[in-house]
Amino acid sequence: MTEPLVVFDKVQKSFDSFVAVKELDFEIREGEFLAIMGPSGCGKTTTLRMLAGLDAPSKGEIRLNGQLMNDVPPHERDTPLVWQSLALFPFLSAQENVEFGLKMRGVGKEERKTRALKWLEKMGILEFADRDISTLSGGQKQRVALARSLVMEPQILLLDEPLSALDAHLVIRMQAVLTDLQRELGITFVYVTHSQSEAFAMADRVIIMGKGEIAQIGTPKDIYRAPANQFVAEFVGRNNILTGTVASVKDSTARIATASGDFTVPTNDVALVQDHPASFVISADLVHISMKEPTGENKAFCKLISEEFVGSMVTLFLEDAEGQEFKVQMQERELSKFDLHSGDEIWLSWDTASAHVLNET
Numbered sequence: 001m002t003e004p005l006v007v008f009d010k011v012q013k014s015f016d017s018f019v020a021v022k023e024l025d026f027e028i029r030e031g032e033f034l035a036i037m038g039p040s041g042c043g044k045t046t047t048l049r050m051l052a053g054l055d056a057p058s059k060g061e062i063r064l065n066g067q068l069m070n071d072v073p074p075h076e077r078d079t080p081l082v083w084q085s086l087a088l089f090p091f092l093s094a095q096e097n098v099e100f101g102l103k104m105r106g107v108g109k110e111e112r113k114t115r116a117l118k119w120l121e122k123m124g125i126l127e128f129a130d131r132d133i134s135t136l137s138g139g140q141k142q143r144v145a146l147a148r149s150l151v152m153e154p155q156i157l158l159l160d161e162p163l164s165a166l167d168a169h170l171v172i173r174m175q176a177v178l179t180d181l182q183r184e185l186g187i188t189f190v191y192v193t194h195s196q197s198e199a200f201a202m203a204d205r206v207i208i209m210g211k212g213e214i215a216q217i218g219t220p221k222d223i224y225r226a227p228a229n230q231f232v233a234e235f236v237g238r239n240n241i242l243t244g245t246v247a248s249v250k251d252s253t254a255r256i257a258t259a260s261g262d263f264t265v266p267t268n269d270v271a272l273v274q275d276h277p278a279s280f281v282i283s284a285d286l287v288h289i290s291m292k293e294p295t296g297e298n299k300a301f302c303k304l305i306s307e308e309f310v311g312s313m314v315t316l317f318l319e320d321a322e323g324q325e326f327k328v329q330m331q332e333r334e335l336s337k338f339d340l341h342s343g344d345e346i347w348l349s350w351d352t353a354s355a356h357v358l359n360e361t
């Protein structure tokens with residue numbers, strides 16, 4: 001079998017005695033859109049910098065197309081990096097910025113121009129080719145920065161929080177530009193972000209990092225519906241997390257006793273042991289609400305604390321008598337069938353199959 005495009009093989013990076021990333025083991029497949037996300041300081045940028053050749057690993061191997069890359073300098077790699085700050089040359093025009101890398105590689109004037117204009121056109125900013133960078137808007141500069149990297153026709157484009165300085169409406173537009181571009185070109189994108197919505201909206205696979213280690217790698221759906229551990233479940237945020245002890249295990253389900261009541265969960269091959277602690281999650285969008293007590297096995301009686309509207313979706317924040325917090329996500333038009341106010345008491349329920357037991361608590 002051929003090796004994936006990129007392999008991180010037990011890669012570690014230390015700064016003096018501080019270990020910023022430890023034993024990273026993962027692969028990047030050709031043509032995929034991979035997002036790396038995690039809290040501040042977890043090692044995302046360090047990982048990307050090693051891939052770009054800006055930092056060498058302290059231990060382990062990074063291989064690109066099967067070749068060891070640990071000490072290959074950035075200009076000898078096919079892995080340009082687009083930063084949040086963009087690092088465009090302020091006194092050059094958009095076109096000159098895009099041409100810059102080609103010039104450094106000794107590409108002739110006419111070819112440079114043709115290639116630069118082609119990419120400015122692809123990015124929808126051909127009309128700004130002659131404009132000074134300093135006169136362009138944030139979104140236009142972003143497109144110049146992308147054109148400047150893509151004109152080199154790289155194998156992998158690395159992006160470090162490229163949209164974090166933009167207004168919310170521009171972020172949505174640029175997300176569409178990036179995903180369309182990535183599909184059209186088939187270039188592998190590695191995208192570092194704090195933003196879950198960005199990562200989940202764009203990526204084929206997501207790496208969740210915590211404290212220099214990989215907490216989970218998977219598709220956005222895997223990570224959302226089946227978080228590997230409590231860290232991922234909490235980081236993803238839209239989950240209800242309940243913790244208790246295993247009351248019984250029967251066939252492929254278990255009963256978990258919590259302060260908020262007993263709940264049935266699918267065991268999903270997790271080795272649950274009677275009387276041992278166990279945690280499970282239910283995605284907020286898989287919880288139903290009702291005014292009357294539901295008939296199923298999994299229910300909680302809660303008080304509505306607050307509501308948060310984002311577009312046509314609403315998140316309800318609730319609490320039961322034991323102080324356990326619950327979140328419910330639903331369409332606003334669904335919610336409008338109930339006339340709810342803060343302090344109202346309602347029933348929550350979910351199907352057993354919607355619960356997901358965590359491997360580690």
Ligand SMILES: Nc1ncnc2c1ncn2[C@@H]1O[C@H](COP(=O)(O)OP(=O)(O)OP(=O)(O)O)[C@@H](O)[C@H]1O
Binds near residue numbers: 044047
């Ligand atoms: N050159 C350096 N010298 C010493 N420590 C460093 C250096 N670069 C990074 N670190 C430390 O390594 C850890 C990981 O940093 P990194 O920039 O990779 O995190 P990050 O996940 O990208 O964070 P953020 O989201 O805030 O950008 C941090 O604790 C950081 O302080």
